[in-house]
Amino acid sequence: MELDPATDLKIERILDVPREKVWACWTQPQHIPHFFIPKPHRITACEIDLKAGGRFNTTFEVDGRLIENKGVYLEVTDGEKLVFTDTFTEGWKPAENPFMTGMILLEDAGAGRTKYTAIARHRNAETRQQHEDMGFYIGWNIAIDQLVAYAKTL
Structure with a gap:
């Protein structure tokens, strides 16, 4: 897949956790609150219907304010790939103010580790820059660290 540096952001890491545990964390709603956003912010609700067109809804609590994030999965390849977006909600209803499409790619990295992308x-360079300015690299790396710590407890 070719990425466009004007509109895409990417993090790639090797995680010291087996791919099956990383997949479980991303695909089972009881796990999402343990890693999905940097602490002290938190997820107060999560709904997952793990199929293309199925819902991926989360409610964030950030500084005492609740933020509803409704979206759908565009692609689900068991154990390997999740593509989700807030461009649509369940039933392919277009969202009023979409922000991004996310992709999580998982590969075995040997010795019980996972290559995590x-x-x-x-949708445009301005939104990408806004996301980077919001702390994409710092925040997403914190969430990945939280994912690893939590997955090791499973």
Whole structure:
């Protein structure tokens, strides 16, 4: 897949956790609150219908304010790939103010480790820059560290 540096952001890391555990964390709603956003912010609700067109809804609590994030999965390849977006909600209803499409790509890295690639695709360069300025690299890396710590407890 070719990425466009004007609209796409990417993080690639090797995680010291087996791919099956990383996949479980990303695909089972009881796990999402443990890693999905940097602490002290938190997820207060999560709904997952793990199929193309199925819902991926989360509610964030950030500085005491609740933020509803409704979206759908565009692609689900078991154990390997999740593509989700807030461009649509369940039933392919267009969102009023979409922000991004996310991709999580997982590969075995040997010795019980996972090659983890996270991509955030944006509709234009301004939105991409806004996401980077919001702390994309710092925030997403914190969430990945939280994912690893939590997955090791499973």
